[in-house]
Amino acid sequence: MPVVALIGAQWGDEGKGGLVDLLASRARLVIRYGGGNNAGHTVVNPLGSFKLHLVPSGIFDPNTVNVIGPGVVIDPEALLNELRDLQARGISTERLFISERAHVIMPYHVQLDQLQEESRGAGKIGTTGRGIGPAYADKMSRTGIRMADLLHEETLLNRLRTVLEEKNRLLTRLYNTKPLSLHDTYLRYLDLGHQLAEHITDVHPIIYRAIEKDLPVLLEGAQGGLLDIDHGTYPYVTSSPPGAAGACQGAGIGPTRIHSVLGVLKAYSTRVGEGPFPTELEGPEADVLRQIGMPWAEVGTTTGRMRRVGWFDAVMARYVVQVNGIDTVAITKLDVLDTLPTIKICVGYRMVETVLEYPPATTALLSAVEPVYEELPGWQTPTSGMRQFYDLPNEAQAYVARICHLVGARLGIISVGPEREQTIEVAEIF
Ligand code: GDP
Ligand code: IMO
C-alpha cells in the first residue's frame, strides 16, 4: 500500500485540508510533517465545518491514527485550544500522537516574530505572527526547546535558563520591551507539557510499523512549494521545507518509501502576505476569484487577511512539480471559474527579449517579468454538482488538461466545492 505525500504546490491555501479529509478514510495514518499554526486547513464534512491549524485533517475519521511529526513547530497553547474545540464538537482526539522531537514555539518566538516584522517596515514579509521563523531559527541554532523537554522539569529549567538570558537581552536592549520571567515561563510550559503528556511520544515506531505492514500512509503538507525556504520566492517564504523532501525529513520516512507525491493546485493563484506575484489581478476579475461573501472566499484561514489573487501560473507550478517530484496533481476550486467567459494561464515570463521557462531567483527580477498568457474559453456552467470528469463541460476538461500538460503531471483529483463529496476522482490515490 502506498505512502502518499500530499503537498501544496503554490503559495499555500490550495485546499489541502479538504483533500486530506477525503483521503483519510482510506489511509491508516495521517502525518503532519512541517510548519506550525501558521497553517489553516479548512475541512467541510458531514460533521461540520472546521478550521485546523496543527491537528492533522485525518482526525475526523475514527479509524485513522494522526501524528504530528518531528518537523512541526508546536505552540502548545494553540494546540490545546484546537483540541478543546474539537472535543467540544464531539470529535475524539485520542488517536493523536505528538512527536517528542517536535520543537516548541515559545512566547519569545511569537514576540520576536512580531517585533522583527515591525522593524522590517516596508520590507516586511507579512508573516502570520505565530513565531514560526524564530522557532525554526532556534531549532537550527540548537537553542530550541522540544516537546520532550516539557516533560522533564530539570531539562526544561536548564534549557530555559540559558535561552531566556539571551532572549531577554534581545527583548530589552534591542526592542525595548519587557523581559520574560524564568519562573513564570517555566511553570507555564511545564503545565502545558503536562496537559499534552498523554499525546507526546516517540512517533517513530508508529510510523515505521505502519510502513512495515504496508498500510496506507498520508503525509499532510502545510504551506506550499512557493513558500519553501530553499525553492520559494525567498525571502517572502516560510521558514521550513513544505515539499516532498520536507515530508521525508519532517516525518522521518526515507525517500525510497514514498510512492507518490500529490501536488495540490488551485485552478488560479492566491497569495497571502507580501512578495512577488507575477500573475496578480486587481479589479473585477480579481473580485470573481476572491468570492467575497461565500464561505470559501479568499480570506486567510489563520489571520483573516484578504488573499491576493491572480491567474494560474504554469511557470511557477511546473517548477514546484519538478523540484518536488510531483507525479499527480489535484486541481481545486475549479467551480470558482464557472462564470468567466475566458480564462488566462501564464505560460512564460517575458524578460526584455527572451521568454523564461522557469522563475528567476530574485524579487527584483520576479517583479520585473511580464507574464505571457494563453487565453482559454470559459464554460459558464455551474460545475459544483458534477462528479464525473466527462460530465464537466468540454472547456473545463480542456482547461484542466492544459494545466496538467503544462506542469507535467497526471491528473488525480478535481475539486468543485468545499464539501467532501464535491470531488471528481480521476485516478486512484490509494
Ligand atoms: P489549505 O490551507 O490548503 O487546507 O486551504 P484553506 O482551507 O486555507 O483554503 C481553501 C478554501 O477553499 C477553504 O475555504 C475551503 O473550504 C475552500 N475549498 C477547498 N476546495 C474547494 C473547491 O473545490 N471549491 C470551492 N468553492 N471551495 C473550496
Ligand atoms: P496553509 O497550510 C498561506 C505565508 C504567510 C507569509 C509567509 C511567512 O494554510 O496553506 P510565516 O508565519 O510562515 O513565517 O509567514 O508564509 N504562509 C501561508 N500562506 N497558507 C499557509 O498555510 C501559510 N503559512 C504561511 O502569509 O506570507
Ligand code: MG
Ligand atoms: Mg490554509
